[in-house]
Amino acid sequence: MNLRGMMAIYRFEMARTGRTLIQSVVSPVLSTSLYFVVFGGAIGSRITDIDGVPYGSFIVPGLIMMSLLQLSISNASFAIYFPKFTGTIYEILSAPISYFEVVCAYVGAAATKAIIVGLIILATAALFVPMRIAHPLVMVLFLVLTAIAFSLFGFIIGLWADGFEKLQLVPLLIVTPLAFLGGSFYSIQMLPPFWHAVSLFNPVVYLVSGFRWAFYETSDVGVAISLGMTLLFLLACLGVVMWMLKTGYKLKN
Amino acid sequence: MQPAISVRNLSKSYASGFEALKNVSLDVREGEIFALLGPNGAGKTTLISTICGIVRLDRGEVTVGGHDIVRAYRAARALIGLVPQELTTNAFEKVGDDVAFTRGLFGKPADPALVERILRDLSLWEKRDAKIMTLSGGMKRRHMIAKALAHEPRILFLDEPSAGVDVELRRDMWEQVRRLRQSGVTIILTTHYIEEAEEMADRIGVINKGEIILVQDKAELMRSLGRKQLTLDLVQPLDAVPEALSAFALELADGGGKLLYTYDTQAGRTGITTLIGELQKAGIRFRDLQTKESSLEDIFVSLVRKDA
Known part of the structure; x- marks a missing residue:
């Protein structure tokens, strides 16, 4: 196993975050803080509790999840797309490092960055609304699994994209709507039966629900189902990534 | 020997x-x-890219240092350093950090002293903290060589390494290549400056339309395929080569003012004495003569044309 090679890629990616600190950390923290001010403070004060949780506190897990999955996708997709775009991918392809090691390094770095931002948002939220975490270990488990799963998904997008427009296409047209309709700002129990059923096809629902359970022990679907769906999504993404790398999809002629 | x-x-x-x-x-x-x-398009870069693992092979087998590039890719790739043709760089990285990154990528422990030596050898030490995007074209090329050397490869591929590099830097680069060879590194280079190949290479391979058409020791190649040409500067231009001289491989040039005679340096008799005697008999006088030996470039051009 080429551990030094993996660490080289991991450190390279983490160093990139340091150079783009405003874009990587400050920007998501600022936008999430605005959500708290608008939804938690201004609008939230006029909304009754949901499942016994004040509205401002209720949206915290959803907002963290939304940022986490969007950042995981953008970090990982850009990390693998940029060397393809500049041509420096030749170095990775000619190095004595396996595909699995390459994925672990890139996805590990993307997930780490997303988790750090997620934790910063959590700390920021504590400044705006009262909060408690009933099951810290479960919270961390969901945080880590979601970051890895969506970093893998981002890696797929980065491998597939052959232009900056395509790199933005899936996050904008699919991920953002799914994130907004995933129960971040509401409980899907509040929806009419038809839309409730439709929501169950949205993978983000399971992430938000499981994550929220770790905070307030209230959820839209069972926590075991949430965990199972998250794992299933992670494994499916890993399978697709490994297939793409083994066949050299858009990487090797 | 393997x-x-x-x-x-x-x-x-x-x-x-x-x-x-x-x-x-x-x-x-x-x-x-x-x-x-x-x-261009003969297959040089595809061959190099396949050996290095950048392009997948369809059929056949390649071993590097005895290691199969598919089954034992880690061992094979660890031996190889590659300087690709295109100037592809991590533009926002610092020169020194980027060289150290390559060493780590190839599984080698950090060695700041080695990185310093490589950068000094390539006159890049002063630029170690500069972002790669601020380097000139020649410096970027040398930076790519530094990266290729960072993991101490035993085999170095140089794909058009001197393209876009000025004469002085090119000489420094070739001096570095000679030093590497002296230290036992195997070097495979492609270049459009054929005089460089003539000066540097031990053996020459010629590839055209995806096929290797010749692999030979350079000195042997120059001997076996090298031709000499005698140029006679005529006093009176000729309209055509006289019938009496048809036994010789003669051509007219410069509007009939020059007579060219091509002969084989390896032949026992060059035929020059007989030709001069026949010229005198035919009343053709010349005011000057000179001989020229074919260069590797001439040999290369004739090989590729023959294969066309």
Whole structure:
């Protein structure tokens, strides 16, 4: 196993975050803080509790999840797309490092960055609304699994994209709507039966629900189902990534 | 002795259907400088990219230091350093950090002293903290060489390394290549400056239309395929070569003012004395004469034309 090679890629990616600190950390923290001010403070004060949780506190897990999955996708997709775009991918392809090691390094770095931002948002939220975490270990488990799963998904997008427009296409047209309709700002129990059923096809629902359970022990679907769906999504993404790398999809002629 | 690189029946076609390599077989010896020459699109870069693992092979077998590039890719790739043709850089990185990154990528422990030595050898030490995007074209090229050397490879591929590099820097670069060869590194280079291959290489390989058409020791190649040409500067221009001289391989040039005689340097008799005697008999006088030996470039051009 080429551990030094993996660490080289991991450190390279983490160093990139340091150079783009405003874009990587400050920007998501600022936008999430605005959500708290608008939804938690201004609008939230006029909304009754949901499942016994004040509205401002209720949206915290959803907002963290939304940022986490969007950042995981953008970090990982850009990390693998940029060397393809500049041509420096030749170095990775000619190095004595396996595909699995390459994925672990890139996805590990993307997930780490997303988790750090997620934790910063959590700390920021504590400044705006009262909060408690009933099951810290479960919270961390969901945080880590979601970051890895969506970093893998981002890696797929980065491998597939052959232009900056395509790199933005899936996050904008699919991920953002799914994130907004995933129960971040509401409980899907509040929806009419038809839309409730439709929501169950949205993978983000399971992430938000499981994550929220770790905070307030209230959820839209069972926590075991949430965990199972998250794992299933992670494994499916890993399978697709490994297939793409083994066949050299858009990487090797 | 086991070859540094052994290529057997290698074939590669691209999705477009273009057959870039056709049943190529080639051995590169340990410690030599091997120059791979060929016109644009001949398959040089595809061959190098396949050996390095950047392009997938369709058929055939390649070993590097005895390690199969597919089954034992880690051991094979660990031996190889590659300077690709295109100037592709991590533009926002610092020169020193980027060289150290490559060393780590190849699984080697950090060695700041080695990185410093490589950067100093390539006159880049002063630029170690500069972002790569601020370097000139020649410096970027040297930076790519520094990266290729960072993991102390035993085999170095230089794909058009002197393209866009000024004369002085090019000389420094070739001096570095000579030093590497002295330390036992096997070097495979492609270049459009054929005089460089003539000066540097131990052996020459010529590839055209995806096929290796010749692999030979450089000195032997120059001897066997080298021709000499005698140029006679005539006093009176000729309209045509006289019938009496048809036994000689003669051509007219410069509007009939020059008579060219091509002869084989390896032949026992060059025929020059007989030709001069026949010229006198035919009343053809000349005011000057000179001889010119064919260069590797002439040999290369004639080989590729013959294969066209």
